[in-house]
Amino acid sequence: MRKLAIIFSLMIIIWSIPLEKKVRACSCVELPPVSVAKEEADAVFLGTIRDIVDEDTQRIVTINVREAWKGVETETIKVYTGFNSGDCGLPIEIGGSYLFYANDFSEGEEPGFLTSTICTRTTTEMNAANDLKELGEGKKEFIQSEPSSSSNNYNVWLFPSIGGVIVVLFILSWIIRKKRN
Structure with missing residues (x-):
């Protein structure tokens, strides 16, 4: 069960990487x-x-x-x-x-x-x-x-990421039910 939690956490992190926004700091020269x-x-x-x-x-x-x-x-x-x-x-x-x-x-x-x-x-x-x-x-x-x-090109990753999380949750619940039986 602990392995599944770790795998699930890693998958969420990997899927959320494309949602990261680019940031630039301000430092002006002459x-x-x-x-x-x-x-x-x-x-x-x-x-x-x-x-x-x-x-x-x-x-x-x-x-x-x-x-x-x-x-x-x-x-x-x-x-x-x-x-x-x-x-x-x-x-x-x-x-x-x-x-x-x-x-x-x-x-x-x-x-x-x-x-x-x-x-x-x-x-x-x-x-x-x-x-x-x-x-x-x-x-x-x-x-x-x-x-x-x-603008917001990162939004193209939003729905696939949510879909991926749903698929992972479904697989995890299926595995947990299978182990209980």
Whole structure:
């Protein structure tokens, strides 16, 4: 019986591993020059925030893109950030215009998991005059489409994990009944 309890515990731990969320700590260094920041970023664009959704440990920001210098093909894009400076989240507001320097952290998930933090050169359009001057003219025509959302990809493991636990419980109860008889 003790062996079964140990096996059952290990199985629950193994099945719950995919539910683990990724966490990144905030540690900023001096911001790089515009040319370096553009080179290091996966996407650089100017846009107006259309919507902000707070979800678990992140904010999902939907942005209407007005001009892009790198990595943006659609007129609407989503960027993920934290809630505040403690978790490196951007201090943003719906309706605000910002110059974003974003990085793709898809890590094998759906492509386009763009993130931006206070550790990037992302700033309000009003504070981005020097960056915009150095970047020059960007692309202003985009494909009309809704942004993809790779938020909560860990949920794809939820139902299989629950199903696995139910199967294990069923097998354990069957074994215990069999031993009693």
